[in-house]
Amino acid sequence: MLSIHLILFLAFGAVAAAGAINLLVQRHPINAALSLIAVMAALAGEYMLLGAEFVAAVQVIVYAGAIMVLFVFVIMLLNAGVEEQTKGSRVAIVFGVPGMLLGSLLIAWVVLKHSGTGDVAVGALPGAPNVIGQLLFHEFLLPFEVTSILILIAIMGAVVLASKPPVPGGGPAKKVQD
Amino acid sequence: MPIGLYILASVIKSAIVLLVLLTAVAYTVWLERKVVGHMQNRWGPTRVGPFGLLQPAADGLKFLFKEDLTPPHVYKPLFLAAPLIAVVFALTSIAVIPFGNDIEIGGYTIPLQITTDVNTGVLLILGVTSIGVYGVALAGWSSNNKYSLLGGLRASAQMVSYEISLGLSLVGVLIMAGSFSLRDIVHAQQGHFWGFIPNWNIFHGQIIGFFCYLMAAYAETNRIPFDLPEAETELVAGYHTEYSAMKFAMFFMAEYANMITVGCLATLMFLGGWNGPLFGPPVLQAILPVFWFVAKVFCFLFLYIWVRGTLPRFRYDQLMAFGWKFLLPVALANLIATAIGVAW
Structure with missing residues (x-):
């Protein structure tokens, strides 16, 4: 059965992943910056679920509220336009995508293998x-x-x-x- | 308490608080027009209802029925999202504000606060207000208008600068209470000293902290004398120049809701929250704390309006110099002095 905790975890995780993908897909810098803010806010939600209220609040105040404001500020000030895309970067397709997949698999394997993955109760840490x-x-x-x-x-x-x-x-x- | 009842209680509390907050927003606007009017030897609104009391309703209808213009060269997604961001985050921060002690209904204790008492209440309010900057900044940018852009840039620079002093001015109180929980902070201010002076933080060594908070809060809410983002003499209307009808009203609501939140926070942190003299029959004793809380917030809002009727606007360089060279060192000194005093 799905507990509320698990539903919230999946929802925040989905927002974080969608924001991260959107960050890469968007061509306008301000949209990319806003996607990054969504990712950070979703991560703050995950911290909150872990019982780390302080880290969640600091994540929102410092990253989403201060650092990203300055990012958006600079983008607005420079009036940065739409990013130009070059087609046919073969290196990216041939090496980049498999490399990224390999890297993520490696990280997932290391995390699963070499750290305790037992259940941790909320508030235990x-x-x-x-x-x-x-x-x-x-x-x-x-x-x-x-x-x-x-x-x-x-x-x-x-x-x-x-x-x-x-x-x-x-x-x-x-x-x-x- | 079973989860169903808990959700029901939360929904009812949210609905009541939202209703009260929006009514308060509407009547703060009325109060401001009335008070500033009298300060300037005018009457303020008088035509709609007795003392112009129905003026907020008339204004609301007007905002709803006005033509909602979207200028042709705006960046539409963000132009539409910006007022929503502003108003949503302005209304969200009220959720962690406690209005009084717990009440008991049918054997269940219900806190007079939308969320339960989280141990990071102060931080959550600071976080939500710091996100609220995006509404103003994005409105300025997406309008594709140089006055709007300047207003948005000013707003974000100003709010980021004054947020530091705002946070530091609150740390003194946090040190004295030893908790981030707003409820604990209010409980720490119970009682009297020297027989008659209430034990509020403003009387108890945090008067400098209070004034730092006051000035930083005025800047955070873009009010006179720090209303540079919408300075009408130089920027037309600043970040909301291109907005009309209900979208403009959303910025308006956000500004006043922020004022009320700031007033609530000041009451909780410095003015003793819902502490005050209790007397009379039990029913009255149950209502009085909420009354004291509302009365203190009202005084704070009146001060806002009074200042608006009194002070002229700063120049932008004065604003920045004041924030970084005066307010920040004073807030830091207050923090150090408080820390030494508590450690003594």
């Missing part, structure tokens, strides 16, 4: 916000802080790259004529 907080700030404090410094460096790098190059000689930056 750490998912509550306080448990995750304890893990992040006690057990994994060092990796967590190192990651945040890594992100800080990336942000500073982006600022440096985006700022205007310094003028040689140290004088004030030359004004652009209006």
Whole structure:
């Protein structure tokens, strides 16, 4: 018998898979970006089913709500047009499709073979916000802080790259004529 | 509780909340026109019904019967989807808001809240509001109009920027309550200190957090003084320039529903939720918490309108400078101070 849990799992899974396929099929970048958002939202639903409420909420806030907004923002700002498709990429057909199938089979086999695939009850794994907080700030404090410094460096790098190059000689930056 | 009864209770609760919310949206518009009118030495709506009270109904009918134009060069799928996205996510976030304590009917405890008390209520609201940006951004882009596009770009930049301060201003309260659950946060604000001052977070060290939340919330809901996305003096009407009839009304509804959600969240987080003096017979005692909750939300909405009648609009660079250089550091400092205070 199908439980509600299984029905929801299949529904979210179907949305995620359909979104991923749509992402590849769509030719306009904004449609592709929106499909990606659908995939992320569906994944958040799956996390929620696993009892990982915090991860689900963060997935929506950070990925769907912040990062993808910036993606859409850039697409809108550049007014990126419809993607041009080239026909007759034989390499893609001869090597790409079989390679992809082989790769997915390999991953599925490894996952099935080398990890415990026993049933896990909902809520058996750490998912509550306080448990995750304890893990992040006690057990994994060092990796967590190192990651945040890594992100800080990336942000500073982006600022440096985006700022205007310094003028040689140290004088004030030359004004652009209006 | 059996699953059938649970679903029935959820459906009834959803229907009631939706009905109340939509009525509240309509009458917030009426209130705003009336209050701003009086502030500007006008009467506001007076013709339809006593005090213009039937004006929302007349407006609703007008929106339904107006011609629904779709300009020729829009990107149709997204042009149609954008108002739906805006209104759906604006109405969804009310689902996790609790309005009062549990009530008991026929031996079953029913929480006064559409969902059960999830331990990530605050995060869910933040998540849903952050998705709501897409309605405005996509409306601006799909309209194929430079004013709409500028409005959409402004809206997404503004909402992403202020979301950070909004989240940080709430973290102080979360630290004090030690929970993400809105119900626990309200329970943590029960009682009084020094004999008479209620134990609400706004009086209990979170006043700076409250003001950060207030300003970030005004920016998140695109209200004056942060209504740059629809600044009529420069952008015609911003992201909804090309929308007419019911599609325009959807954006309108989304804006006001967002205001109400923001007001509910402020009430729960800073103003003690449904805590307030209880007196009288048992029936009155059962109703009073909901009354206090609604009264606090009403005060918050009135403040919104008051600010609209008072302040001029910021320039866009001022908006960004304020958000990143002032509000964000203040919210961070408040968070650190709260953390030190709690750890003490």
